[in-house]
Amino acid sequence: MFSTRLLVQTTAMRVAFWVWAGLAAWSGRPAHADRPDKLIAELEREVSLCKADDVRHCAPAARLAKIFSKELAHAMADRGCAAGNQESCAVRSELPPTAAELRVQLDRARALCQSEAEGCLRVAALYQQGAAEILKDATEEEWFDKACRVDPTGEGCLDAAKQYVQTFGRRMDGPLVIKWIVSAMAPLNAACDRDDQAACYRLGAALDFPLVAADHTQFRPDQPRAMALWRKACKSGHARSCQKTILHTTNQAEGLSLLIQECARDSVVTGWTCEQLGLRRVLGKLETPVDISAGLGNLERACAVGEPDACLTAADIHGGKYDRRHDRKKQQRLLDRMCSLVGPMSERCAAAKTRH
Numbered sequence: 001m002f003s004t005r006l007l008v009q010t011t012a013m014r015v016a017f018w019v020w021a022g023l024a025a026w027s028g029r030p031a032h033a034d035r036p037d038k039l040i041a042e043l044e045r046e047v048s049l050c051k052a053d054d055v056r057h058c059a060p061a062a063r064l065a066k067i068f069s070k071e072l073a074h075a076m077a078d079r080g081c082a083a084g085n086q087e088s089c090a091v092r093s094e095l096p097p098t099a100a101e102l103r104v105q106l107d108r109a110r111a112l113c114q115s116e117a118e119g120c121l122r123v124a125a126l127y128q129q130g131a132a133e134i135l136k137d138a139t140e141e142e143w144f145d146k147a148c149r150v151d152p153t154g155e156g157c158l159d160a161a162k163q164y165v166q167t168f169g170r171r172m173d174g175p176l177v178i179k180w181i182v183s184a185m186a187p188l189n190a191a192c193d194r195d196d197q198a199a200c201y202r203l204g205a206a207l208d209f210p211l212v213a214a215d216h217t218q219f220r221p222d223q224p225r226a227m228a229l230w231r232k233a234c235k236s237g238h239a240r241s242c243q244k245t246i247l248h249t250t251n252q253a254e255g256l257s258l259l260i261q262e263c264a265r266d267s268v269v270t271g272w273t274c275e276q277l278g279l280r281r282v283l284g285k286l287e288t289p290v291d292i293s294a295g296l297g298n299l300e301r302a303c304a305v306g307e308p309d310a311c312l313t314a315a316d317i318h319g320g321k322y323d324r325r326h327d328r329k330k331q332q333r334l335l336d337r338m339c340s341l342v343g344p345m346s347e348r349c350a351a352a353k354t355r356h
Contacts, residue, residue, distance in 0.1 A: 039064070047076060055080045059087040059345075066095060074098055090345040096129045106134060113146060117156025120147035121163055128167065140167075141176065148180050153199075154187035158206055165210070181206055192229065197238040204229035204244065223248070234258070239267035246273070252287045256280070263298055274302035275310040282313070282322055292323050303337055311338035312352055 046061035058080025066073035073095055080088025097105060106126055112119025123135070124143040144164045148157035161180040165172055184206050191199030204226035227248055233241035242262050246255045259280070262273035280288035281295030296317050302310035311334045316322070318331040339349035 043068075047072070050076050050079055053083070055083040055085040055088065058083075058085055059091045062088065062091045062095070070096060070098065087345040090343050099130070099134075102126065102130055103134060113143070113150065115150065117147035117151040117159060120144070120150060120156070121159060124160075124163065124167070141173070144180075145176075148183055152187060153191065154184035154206075155202055157181070157184035158188070158202055158209075161209065177209075181209055195236075197233040197236045197241065200229045200233040201238055201241045201244070204233075204241070208248075239269045243269045243272065246276070255286065256288055263301065271302045271305040271307040271310070274298045274305070275307045275313075278302060278310065279313065282317065292317065300334070303334060306341060308338045308341040308348070311335070311341070315352075 043061065043064040046057045046064060049057035050061045058076045062073045062077035062080070065076055074092070077088050077092035077095060081092050106123060109119045109122035109126065113123060120143050124140050124147070127135075127140040127143075141164075144160040147160040150156060157180040161177050161184075164180075165177060185203070188199050188203040188206060192203050207222045207229070208226040209221060227245065230241040230244040230248070234245050239262060242258050246258050246262075249255050249258075256277075259273050259277040262269055263277050275298070278295040278298030280286055281291045281298065284290040296314055299310045299314040299317070303314055315331045315334040315338070318325060318327045318334065320326045335352055338352055339346075342348045
């Protein structure tokens, strides 16, 4: 029998469901409005079993509850996670923060924003999780603008523009983005002239900034100059610049040469370059001769340094997908590695294990 508190919660959830179903129907999204009682009954059952200390049901209860009640979803995930159920812990990490957690995160981010752009951008990001209800004295755009102002290197302005465009897409304020890009140019250009290769990389990113809709009177993208900056920084050993050169070059031989170079050395792009090189060799892409054994070696290196998709492709090869080799032990080792990277209770891990 449900407690009085649970009865109140589920009654509130029924009301919330009908509001949610009506809004979903109005917006054209499927809301399972033809079977609300079945969904509520399933939720009540999972919640009841979780409360009865059958922690296997806490994660399903949390997933269902987050449709209706963030607080109940957190309570179910916390209960299961505290009892050692890893699936509940994984669900808990995916839930949006509670109001109390959000306030703590905001306080930390605002304190950091006094001196670092990263803090200001964290505050802006938290608007997507309900911060607007707490921060009534400033708009989201103002925090992006502060990120630009607080960083004299120009990097804060560029990061603000990038995050702002990712957040708002076609709803963005084009002139505002251009203002941040233009503000970034002078300090980045000066630092690049002093042979700061990271600044040259960032200056190239500014020159190649993707504007969806904006007034271009103050700013003109210049990809040829961006490529020249990336090539120069790459020759000096700046890995991210090599990655940009690979992505944008139309010379396939240059791209292949840089992939081989960057996969062979340890850097922040080792995993990405080894995975791309491996895929080229396995599939014979972009004028690269097919060499499954060499490609497999590249993919296994990418897997070892943290690229889960490379683990999966390498597992496919050991499973006989691209040639006749079969090595069940190596395939399982690669799948285990992939699951350790994405989370053993994640949907990606479950899908990979089912597929193999």
